[in-house]
Amino acid sequence: MITESDIERIAELADIGISKDEVPEFTTQFNAILDYFEVLDAVEGESAPVVGITNVFREDEPRPCLTQEAAIGNAGSIENGFIKAPRVM
Amino acid sequence: MAGTLHFSPDDRCNAFITTCKEAPFSDGTLAGVAVAVKDNISTAGIQTTCGSRILKGYVPPYDAHVVGLLRQAGAAIVGKTNMDEFGMGSTTETSAFGPTRNPADPSRVPGGSSGGSAAAIAAGLVPMALGTDTGGSIRCPAAFCGIVGLKPTYGRVSRYGLIAYANSLEQIGPMARTVEDVSRLMSVIAKYDPRDSTMLDRPYDHRPSADIAGLRVGVPEEYFGEGVDPRVAETVQNAIGVLEGLGASTVPVSIPGMRYALAAYYVICTSEASSNLARFDGVRYGPAVDTRKSWHEAYQDLRQELFGPEVRRRIMLGTFALSAGYAGRYYAKAQVARRNISQDFERALREVDIIAGPTMPTVAFRLGEKTDPLSMYLSDILTVPANLAGIPAISVPCGRVDSLPVGLQLMGRQFEDERVVDVAYAYEQEVKA
Numbered sequence: 001m002i003t004e005s006d007i008e009r010i011a012e013l014a015d016i017g018i019s020k021d022e023v024p025e026f027t028t029q030f031n032a033i034l035d036y037f038e039v040l041d042a043v044e045g046e047s048a049p050v051v052g053i054t055n056v057f058r059e060d061e062p063r064p065c066l067t068q069e070a071a072i073g074n075a076g077s078i079e080n081g082f083i084k085a086p087r088v089m
Numbered sequence: 090m091a092g093t094l095h096f097s098p099d100d101r102c103n104a105f106i107t108t109c110k111e112a113p114f115s116d117g118t119l120a121g122v123a124v125a126v127k128d129n130i131s132t133a134g135i136q137t138t139c140g141s142r143i144l145k146g147y148v149p150p151y152d153a154h155v156v157g158l159l160r161q162a163g164a165a166i167v168g169k170t171n172m173d174e175f176g177m178g179s180t181t182e183t184s185a186f187g188p189t190r191n192p193a194d195p196s197r198v199p200g201g202s203s204g205g206s207a208a209a210i211a212a213g214l215v216p217m218a219l220g221t222d223t224g225g226s227i228r229c230p231a232a233f234c235g236i237v238g239l240k241p242t243y244g245r246v247s248r249y250g251l252i253a254y255a256n257s258l259e260q261i262g263p264m265a266r267t268v269e270d271v272s273r274l275m276s277v278i279a280k281y282d283p284r285d286s287t288m289l290d291r292p293y294d295h296r297p298s299a300d301i302a303g304l305r306v307g308v309p310e311e312y313f314g315e316g317v318d319p320r321v322a323e324t325v326q327n328a329i330g331v332l333e334g335l336g337a338s339t340v341p342v343s344i345p346g347m348r349y350a351l352a353a354y355y356v357i358c359t360s361e362a363s364s365n366l367a368r369f370d371g372v373r374y375g376p377a378v379d380t381r382k383s384w385h386e387a388y389q390d391l392r393q394e395l396f397g398p399e400v401r402r403r404i405m406l407g408t409f410a411l412s413a414g415y416a417g418r419y420y421a422k423a424q425v426a427r428r429n430i431s432q433d434f435e436r437a438l439r440e441v442d443i444i445a446g447p448t449m450p451t452v453a454f455r456l457g458e459k460t461d462p463l464s465m466y467l468s469d470i471l472t473v474p475a476n477l478a479g480i481p482a483i484s485v486p487c488g489r490v491d492s493l494p495v496g497l498q499l500m501g502r503q504f505e506d507e508r509v510v511d512v513a514y515a516y517e518q519e520v521k522a
Contacts, residue, residue: 007405014363014408015370015385016401017393026402032463033406037352040422047425056286070150076377085372086380086387 002030091115094123094165102190102199104209107136108168117163119277124159125209125218128169129176130261131250132156139252140172140184140202143395147374153250154282155219155261162277170205170218172226174397175366176254178202179229179468180459183399188456193235193494197453200233202226206264207234217265217274223255224354225448225472227262228484232448232496235486237271237513238264242503243479244289247282255361256287258354258476268485268514272297275506295507297514302336304512305441311347312446312471312498320490325447328487328497331519332445332512342437342444346430347474353430354473355466356410356423363407366400402462427477434478438502443512447471448484448496471498481506485513487520 004023007030011018018026068081077084094112098105106128114121126132129139131149133156138144152160159166173183181189181204189204191197192212199208203220207230210218220227222240231238239262246261253259263274272295279293308329313322333339371378371391378391392401410419437444450471459465475482480503487497497516501509 002409010405010409010412011401012389013412014404015367015388015392016396016404017389017391018401019393022398026405029402029462030406030409032461033355033466036463036466037356037419039349039352040356040419040426043349043353043422043426043429045425045429047421047428056283058283066150072373073150074147074374076371076375077380083372084380085370086378086382086384088384 002027002034090120092121094121094167096123096167098214100214102192102195102208102212103187104170104189104205104212104214105168106138106140106171106186106205109135109166112165112167114165115160115163117161118273119159120163122164122217123167123215124164125168125170125206125215126156126166127203127206127218127220128172129221129252130156130219131252132166132169135166135169137169137252140174140186141396141400142185143369143375143392145376151250154247154284155278156250158277158280167215170203170209172205173202174400175362176202176221176223176226177362177399177403179225179465180454181205181230182456183397185397190456191234191453194453196455197493198233198456200230200449200453203264204230207231207236207238210234210236210264210266217263217270219261219278220264221251221259221261222476223259223358224476225469227264228448228472228482228496228498229469231264231484233453233494235494236264236266237268237483237485238262239271239275239483239506239510240475240481241275241279241506242481244287245291245293245504245506246279247285247288249282249284253365255358256365257361258358268297268510268517272510275510291504293506295510298511299515299518301332301512301515304332304337304443306332306337306339307342307437307441307444308339309342309344309437309444309446311344316467316470317447317450318452318490321447321451321495324488324490324495325497328516329445331516335515335519340441342441344430344433344437344474346426346433349426350430350474350477351466351470353423353426354469354477356419357427359403359407360410360420361407363404363411366404399462430474431478434474434480442501443508444500446498448498452490452493452495475500479503481509483509483513485517487516
């Protein structure tokens with residue numbers, strides 16, 4: 001059973017803002033979905049090593065890439081050719 | 090014969106988010122053919138939104154591999170089609186750009202999430218389009234709108250430039266009015282691309298053949314059980330009867346893991362989404378984040394404002410399913426269930442050549458009918474197994490119930506996309522005659 005404070009905590013972890021009004025509805029929906037997920041408790045079998053798959057590697061060689069102008073062309077805030085982000089501290 | 094295609098469609102179904110009034114094209118196998126592209130596939134110079142406000146105004150600086158191949162083949166890219174926000178939905182109603190309507194009945198949804206692509210084809214605005222299918226998003230709208238849609242084998246079509254939702258499940262695939270056009274478009278897009286490391290070098294180059302004499306068709310009981318509208322089930326049974334008339338035989342098969350499929354699918358796709366969608370923070374693309382606020386506050390406010398409720402719900406579900414203390418119960422169990430379902434299909438497809446059933450359990454819903462998320466998820470029960478198993482699956486129109494289209498779903502062995510196309514073609518040619 002997920003509580004309203006669990007929902008607020010999950011939203012915080014996911015960096016998803018949630019308004020006070022939405023919390024009860026999200027909580028009800030979460031509980032209905034998680035009730036449905038309970039069917040997985042009955043799944044039998046251990047996780048087996050994956051077979052038939054191999055890694056794909058390539059040499060780490062420089063290749064053509066976007067120009068700086070193209071790379072920052074969609075950013076909302078730029079300064080001196082760099083992308084601006086919110087402060088961390 | 091290079092040139093420019095003038096495109097100004099009467100888009101009363103709201104199939105397009107962006108249209109290109111002057112679409113250039115070049116010489117090639119699709120020279121001058123109008124092709125629409127789902128709005129989660131990157132198109133250099135053309136806005137790509139994923140149906141979300143968080144990418145409004147985003148213009149990709151590069152083409153997805155499939156878009157580059159379309160251009161090389163001479164296709165005219167005439168627009169970007171509407172979709173459920175980030176592919177999260179089965180109705181196209183979660184789009185930030187308003188719902189798409191079903192050309193077969195405008196009071197109904199076109200299905201989703203590639204609802205815009207399906208509606209554009211069904212309304213006659215384009216002959217073919219690209220969609221993407223994570224849990225049925227090509228096949229569901231193909232069935233609801235009465236067109237053909239193929240989800241290729243996982244690894245057959247490059248995902249480079251597809252804006253990711255759930256990488257281990259999704260594939261780009263062709264949609265068209267006819268099986269022949271689906272096959273033509275598949276021949277263009279299924280070419281090796283080393284930039285997608287989950288891809289195999291198994292190009293598709295095939296002309297459909299209608300000869301299916303001796304084919305063994307598996308009919309799983311799970312596809313005709315509880316929750317499936319009996320009239321839809323009967324329509325699909327009749328379609329399977331047509332295949333028998335063409336010399337195929339039917340064999341009962343069973344996919345016991347089906348009872349876990351939907352839960353496993355939703356745990357896996359939301360988990361992958363919670364990671365993939367972390368990149369939408371208003372820093373590198375989309376409407377700008379407020380850089381005066383602190384990091385978490387700025388992101389939380391932006392993502393609350395610009396993601397719709399279904400996207401926020403799925404990101405939160407995935408975050409929860411992967412969180413300490415719950416990952417073992419949800420994510421790890423879902424992976425075991427997924428492997429079991431793959432093995433069920435492998436086993437069944439040793440006995441038969443193809444598996445047939447309905448694409449969707451019902452006909453198209455009314456607009457606004459699916460308000461509860463769980464009831465919307467449940468409608469994906471017949472399409473998600475093919476994504477979990479990575480096998481090819483096609484939906485081909487097979488009749489109507491309440492004058493709404495019904496889709497016959499045909500699933501095959503991995504990398505036998507050609508065979509599912511052939512069986513769909515045989516059916517289509519027979520009922521057309």
